[in-house]
Amino acid sequence: MTTLPGELDLLIVPRWIIPVAPRGLVLEQHALAVHQGRIVGLLPVSSANALQPRERRDLPNHVLIPGLINAHGHAAMTLFRGLADDLPLMTWLTEHIWPAEGRWVNADFVRLGTELAIAEMLRGGTTCFSDMYFYPDVAAAAALDAGMRAQVCFPVIDNPIPGARDAAEAIAKGLKLRDDTRHSGLITTAFGPHAPYTVGDETLTRIRTLADELDMPIHMHVHETAGEVADAVTQTGERPLQRLQRLGLLGPRLQAVHMTDISDADLALLVEYGVQLVHCPESNLKLASGMMPLQRLLDSGLNVALGTDGAASNNDLDMLGEMRTAAMLAKIVAGAPTALDAHSALHLATLGGARALGLDEEIGSLEVGKAADITAVDLSGIAQQPLYNPASQLLYTCNASQVSDVWVAGRAKLRDGQLVGLNTPDILQRARELAALIAQGEPHES
Structure with a gap:
């Protein structure tokens, strides 16, 4: 069993974890521990409950996958x-x-x-x-x-x-x-x-x-x-x-x-x-x-x-x-x-x-030692019910709108569906303004 560091930056507790390696594995009632941008543990929730991380993120209806x-x-x-x-x-x-x-x-x-x-x-x-x-x-x-x-x-x-x-x-x-x-x-x-x-x-x-x-x-x-x-x-x-x-x-x-x-x-x-x-x-x-x-x-x-x-x-x-x-x-x-x-x-x-991309030692699966690039997908929606197989529901019923949380190197980039650290309204406004200019110069296709 992996020995966890004395301090943890983040503990994510979802309903399921699909680590991708080994292929086909689905962990239920497990937690993922992150410290200094890296995955430091995958452990049963019963063990994780004793930990005291700086942040704990409970996602009871979600599946956790690699970014x-x-x-x-x-x-x-x-x-x-x-x-x-x-x-x-x-x-x-x-x-x-x-x-x-x-x-x-x-x-x-x-x-x-x-x-x-x-x-x-x-x-x-x-x-x-x-x-x-x-x-x-x-x-x-x-x-x-x-x-x-x-x-x-x-x-x-x-x-x-x-x-x-x-x-x-x-x-x-x-x-x-x-x-x-x-x-x-x-x-x-x-x-x-x-x-x-x-x-x-x-x-x-x-x-x-x-x-x-x-x-x-x-x-x-x-x-x-x-x-x-x-x-x-x-x-x-x-x-x-x-x-x-x-x-x-x-x-x-x-x-x-x-x-x-x-x-x-x-x-x-x-x-x-x-x-x-x-x-x-x-x-x-x-x-x-x-x-x-x-x-x-x-x-x-x-x-x-x-x-x-x-x-x-x-x-x-x-x-x-x-x-x-x-x-x-x-x-x-x-x-x-x-x-x-x-x-x-x-x-x-x-x-x-x-x-x-030559990055498989760093990312691509939820394994201890890899960078904490992580995505959480909410499987509680109407279109995801009833839920027999989380991997199957993920593939056949989900799209971007079901993604709730994203971390890159352990840093939150999306939380509860809201982007973190990006000025989204400003990006959208500037994109609309430029699109109006482009549209004036591009002939309309009937």
């Missing part, structure tokens, strides 16, 4: 939510999103959009997010100010982008961000080459060399659509994954996002190199981009994380909703109702995400 991990998104794009819906991916990008970004995106835009996304994610139980967007230093600062954990991926494209004249400048600024944040305790960094069709061989080779030297992840959209793969084959004779293998980018540090088009040869490469995969089911469905063969990948032993993508293509950042969509989609794609059960879905959104 959710949104493994792919573009946080600042919350400001483009609903701007151009119901369009094919390339039409959406080339005729709407990219022109809007060219007109509106600057450092202030990224700061506000990231603040709005952070507020939404914390409200929905997400404690860590991976972000790939312009002005990554601004996004990192917003996360630090909010006390939220993030992997900040600095975007690299072989064209000028907001905040960088070329790929070389984007890489140089990204490496400076790495140096500036490496001891922050909350921010990690990754290379963010946008996609195989926007980044050439020379730049990708440079990224691979630096990633190898610095042991840094590479976060990249790969095989997002069948059309992308077909175009690559027509133009180069190679599937994008084959090209990435030739350039030496395949490996456990590569976080391949989307991967909706996977041949047998692709699957063999993914398994051989242990590539991390990030599934974004709702965005892929909305843009009709394709469907990741999730259960087949899991059955092959691959690690898969879950992400929402940006709010411009989802249109929310609700990871509980994303879990449910992933489970439903996995079943129809696999042709089996047993695909992606409740515990497996939760694993994708927690420990699977942590492993993909």
Whole structure:
């Protein structure tokens, strides 16, 4: 039995705890002890009642889970939510999103959009997010100010982008961000080459060399659509994954996002190199981009994380909703109702995400020694009754609105459904004001 420290900062006493590791375990009438930002004990309530923590939080109708991990998104794009819906991916990008970004995106835009996304994610139980967007230093600062954990991926494209004249400048600024944040305790960094069709061989080779030297992840959209793969084959004779293998980018540090088009040869490469995969089911469905063969990948032993993508293509950042969509989609794609059960879905959104980001020693499960990134979900509502299986109810009946409390590194970020430490009214007001200006410049789609 773990010996608890003489003093405790926090004792949380829920009805159930789903620690995620070991998988499938549900603890009832247990408490979770936190001290100096870390989990120091999981113990029966009968034993916990003798403790005298600085704060005790009783949540008699709640399930406690690890903080959710949104493994792919573009946080600042919350400001483009609903701007151009119901369009094919390339039409959406080339005729709407990219022109809007060219007109509106600057450092202030990224700061506000990231603040709005952070507020939404914390409200929905997400404690860590991976972000790939312009002005990554601004996004990192917003996360630090909010006390939220993030992997900040600095975007690299072989064209000028907001905040960088070329790929070389984007890489140089990204490496400076790495140096500036490496001891922050909350921010990690990754290379963010946008996609195989926007980044050439020379730049990708440079990224691979630096990633190898610095042991840094590479976060990249790969095989997002069948059309992308077909175009690559027509133009180069190679599937994008084959090209990435030739350039030496395949490996456990590569976080391949989307991967909706996977041949047998692709699957063999993914398994051989242990590539991390990030599934974004709702965005892929909305843009009709394709469907990741999730259960087949899991059955092959691959690690898969879950992400929402940006709010411009989802249109929310609700990871509980994303879990449910992933489970439903996995079943129809696999042709089996047993695909992606409740515990497996939760694993994708927690420990699977942590492993993909290289943070599984720190977060992703409620284990002694790990950071106290914790989410509490209220299961007392009408839609959650009767309650036979808390894991099943969590997956199939809950969304962000059932999240009541959130802690990051032991610090409360949401209490009784109210955000802590964020000026939410100010964020919302500024977002509405900017949206009014954007709407004037974006032609209305009838």
